[in-house]
Amino acid sequence: MAVIGLFYGSTDGATAHIAQQVAELFTQRGHTVELFDVAEFYPDAMEEFEYVILGIPTWDIGQLQADWEEVIDDLDELDLRHARIALFGLGDQAGYPLTFVDALAFLADRVEAQGARLVGRWPITGYNFERSWAVKDGDFIGLALDEINQPELTAPRLARWVEVVALEFGIE
Numbered sequence: 001m002a003v004i005g006l007f008y009g010s011t012d013g014a015t016a017h018i019a020q021q022v023a024e025l026f027t028q029r030g031h032t033v034e035l036f037d038v039a040e041f042y043p044d045a046m047e048e049f050e051y052v053i054l055g056i057p058t059w060d061i062g063q064l065q066a067d068w069e070e071v072i073d074d075l076d077e078l079d080l081r082h083a084r085i086a087l088f089g090l091g092d093q094a095g096y097p098l099t100f101v102d103a104l105a106f107l108a109d110r111v112e113a114q115g116a117r118l119v120g121r122w123p124i125t126g127y128n129f130e131r132s133w134a135v136k137d138g139d140f141i142g143l144a145l146d147e148i149n150q151p152e153l154t155a156p157r158l159a160r161w162v163e164v165v166a167l168e169f170g171i172e
């Protein structure tokens with residue numbers, strides 16, 4: 001049974017809500033999830049976990065969510081060589097088809113630069129957008145969720161992604 005640190009930032013609450021659901025799904029599988037809203041905690045707590053999940057919505061046309069923006073440079077001080085990190089991002093593919101879930105990529109790049117191994121890639125099928133920095137080698141580098149245009153797909157996406165992440169964390 002693993003202990004997972006889940007760090008998220010959320011301006012309007014959607015990402016916070018998803019973070020709760022991700023925690024619940026891992027808890028149902030027998031794991032423990034510690035939740036951190038980055039508005040209240042510095043992300044240096046991330047160093048304490050071998051298994052980490054990060055949640056971020058994209059704001060202001062391709063920008064980091066504001067609380068992540070506040071702490072993003074602090075990530076450059078972290079040693080994450082022992083960590084496996086899975087990311088999920090929220091966005092609006094119809095409203096912002098040229099910057100869909102871009103912030104996912106900006107956050108992923110930072111933690112990967114600190115030595116973290118990224119897990120939990122996700123296929124781009126079933127979405128309708130034009131471009132995204134979060135697509136690398138044909139997949140999203142983490143789970144993309146769209147609570148505005150595809151809320152009905154969130155539960156099945158989460159259920160499948162949590163299985164993928166549990167396997168790639170190597171905790172099941």
Ligand SMILES: Cc1cc2nc3c(=O)[nH]c(=O)nc-3n(C[C@H](O)[C@H](O)[C@H](O)COP(=O)(O)O)c2cc1C
Binds near residue numbers: 060091
């Ligand atoms: C002003 C504004 C700008 C946004 N820019 C983007 C964007 O560039 N790309 C994207 O995918 N979503 C964008 N969104 C959509 C948000 O990511 C989406 O509403 C998300 O669910 C918000 O998450 P939160 O409630 O956790 O803050 C934007 C939303 C607003 C209101």
